[in-house]
Amino acid sequence: MADRYLSFTGTAPGRFLTRRLGLPQPAPLRRWSAEHPSLDGRLLHLTAGKSDPDLAPVLARTGLEVGTRADAGTGRPTAVVLDATGVRDTDALAEVHAALHPVVRSVAESGRIVVLGAPLDPADHHQYAVQQALEGFVRSLGKEIGRGRTANLVRLTDAGAAESTLRFLLSPKSAYISGQLIEVGGRDAGVDTGIGIGGATVPVDDPAKPLAGRTALVTGAARGIGEVVAETLARDGARVVCLDVPAAGADLARVAERLGGTTLPLDITAGDAGARIAAALPGGHLDILVHNAGITRDRRLANMPAERWSSVLDVNLASVLRSTDALLAAGALRSGGRIVATASIAGIAGNAGQTNYAASKAGIVGLVRSLAPRALAEYGVTVNAVAPGFIETRMTAAVPLFIREAGRRMNSLGQGGVPGDVAETVAWFAGPGSGAVNGQVVRVCGQSLLGA
Structure with a gap:
C-alpha cells in the first residue's frame, strides 16, 4: 500500500509544513x-x-x-x-x-x-x-x-x-x-567464503549467486513475506522448495513455477511434518531452512478463547520446534547449513491484544539462543532469527488508518518496511560467508521505538 505521507514529505510544501509542525520527515530509502x-x-x-x-x-x-x-x-x-x-x-x-x-x-x-x-x-x-x-x-x-x-x-x-x-x-x-x-x-x-565447516567444503564460484548449488525450504511461501523470501533466495542461486498449507496450493504453485522451484503443500503443524519434509527434499538434503509460516489471532487475554491461544502457539512455535528437531535428527540439514526463524518485535516488546502471538515469537528468540551453540557444535548448522517490525503487507494494509500511520512513523526511519527488507536479512543469514553469525536475533524494524 502506498505511503502517501512519505510521498508528501518529499514535496516542497510537504517539507515546509512538516518542518513548521515538527512532524516526522522520512526520507525514501535506497x-x-x-x-x-x-x-x-x-x-x-x-x-x-x-x-x-x-x-x-x-x-x-x-x-x-x-x-x-x-x-x-x-x-x-x-x-x-x-x-x-x-x-x-x-x-x-x-x-x-x-x-x-x-x-x-x-x-x-x-x-x-x-x-x-x-x-x-x-x-x-x-x-x-x-x-x-x-x-x-x-x-x-x-x-x-x-x-x-x-x-x-x-x-x-x-x-x-x-x-x-x-x-x-x-x-x-x-x-x-x-x-x-x-x-x-x-x-x-563457522563457514567463511570458500571454507568448509565440519570438514565440508562450501565453494562460492559466483558472488552474484552465492547460494548456487544449495537447497532452501521456505515455509509460508505462498504469499507475503514468505513469497519474497523464496524469491530472494532463488535470485541468489538457491533451489527453493516452497511450503504452505494445501488450501494455498494455487498460489504456492504460481510462486514455485515463477522461481523454478518445487512445491510442498503441507500443514506444518502435522505431527509428522518434519519426516514428510525430509522425504520430499530433492536429494534428501537441505542447506537452508527458513521458518516463515505464522498466523495471528488477536484478542485481549480476558476475551481470548483457548482455541485462539493454542492455534497461534502451534503454528508459530510448536511446529518450528518439532520440525527443526526432526530435520536435525534425520540428518536432513547438511553441515554448513542455516536455520533462519521468524520472531517479531511483538515478542521482544509485547503488544496489547497479542499475548498469544508475542508469546510464540518470544519463544522463537529462546529457541535461537538455546539451540544455536549446540546446533553448530553437533551438526555444523547456524541458527538465527529475523524480528520484523511494521512491514507493508496485505495484512498491515487492512489495519485501521490511524493505527497503521502510528506503526509506520514510530521508528527512527519514520516509515514502514517492505517484505524485501526481511528477505534480504534472511539471505544474509543464509549466505556461505555468514557461518560466524550464530545465535543472533536481528530486528528489521527501522529501529522501532517499541522495545528499543
Whole structure:
C-alpha cells in the first residue's frame, strides 16, 4: 500500500509544513535493485583506541572507495566504519566522540555508520563497561541521524569472519536495519567464503549467486513475506522448495513455477511434518531452512478463547520446534547449513491484544539462543532469527488508518518496511560467508521505538 505521507514529505510544501509542525520527515530509502546493487561513494575508515590491522583489506572488498581520517573533510561519505575494538577504558571511549563528531553531519542520505566493538571481557570490568557503552551510543545515534541513514554496532572476534556482515550492513540490502547489535564469532566458528565447516567444503564460484548449488525450504511461501523470501533466495542461486498449507496450493504453485522451484503443500503443524519434509527434499538434503509460516489471532487475554491461544502457539512455535528437531535428527540439514526463524518485535516488546502471538515469537528468540551453540557444535548448522517490525503487507494494509500511520512513523526511519527488507536479512543469514553469525536475533524494524 502506498505511503502517501512519505510521498508528501518529499514535496516542497510537504517539507515546509512538516518542518513548521515538527512532524516526522522520512526520507525514501535506497534499497537493493538489479540496477543499483550497491551503495556508491566513499567509505571513511576511522579508529578509536588500538585499531585492528586485519580490517582494512576487508573494507577494501566492500566495493566502496576507502578513505581515512585525513579524508574526512572532503565531500560527503556514503559510509563510516569506526573501529572501536581497541576501546578498553573511558579515555579511549572519548576517541569515539572525537572520531565521529566532525563527520556525522556530512554522511550522505541513506548512508551507513557501523561501529565495530570487541567481545565483552568479563575479567576486565573497565573494558566490559566501555564496550557496553558503545551499544547505548549507537542506539542513540541511530535515532538522531535521520534522512534514511542507519547506525549499527558489530561486536567481532575476527575481522575476516565479519566480511559478510560488513558487506550486508554497507549495502542497500540493510536499508531498514538500524540501532542493532550483531555479534560475530571467529572464522573457526563457522563457514567463511570458500571454507568448509565440519570438514565440508562450501565453494562460492559466483558472488552474484552465492547460494548456487544449495537447497532452501521456505515455509509460508505462498504469499507475503514468505513469497519474497523464496524469491530472494532463488535470485541468489538457491533451489527453493516452497511450503504452505494445501488450501494455498494455487498460489504456492504460481510462486514455485515463477522461481523454478518445487512445491510442498503441507500443514506444518502435522505431527509428522518434519519426516514428510525430509522425504520430499530433492536429494534428501537441505542447506537452508527458513521458518516463515505464522498466523495471528488477536484478542485481549480476558476475551481470548483457548482455541485462539493454542492455534497461534502451534503454528508459530510448536511446529518450528518439532520440525527443526526432526530435520536435525534425520540428518536432513547438511553441515554448513542455516536455520533462519521468524520472531517479531511483538515478542521482544509485547503488544496489547497479542499475548498469544508475542508469546510464540518470544519463544522463537529462546529457541535461537538455546539451540544455536549446540546446533553448530553437533551438526555444523547456524541458527538465527529475523524480528520484523511494521512491514507493508496485505495484512498491515487492512489495519485501521490511524493505527497503521502510528506503526509506520514510530521508528527512527519514520516509515514502514517492505517484505524485501526481511528477505534480504534472511539471505544474509543464509549466505556461505555468514557461518560466524550464530545465535543472533536481528530486528528489521527501522529501529522501532517499541522495545528499543
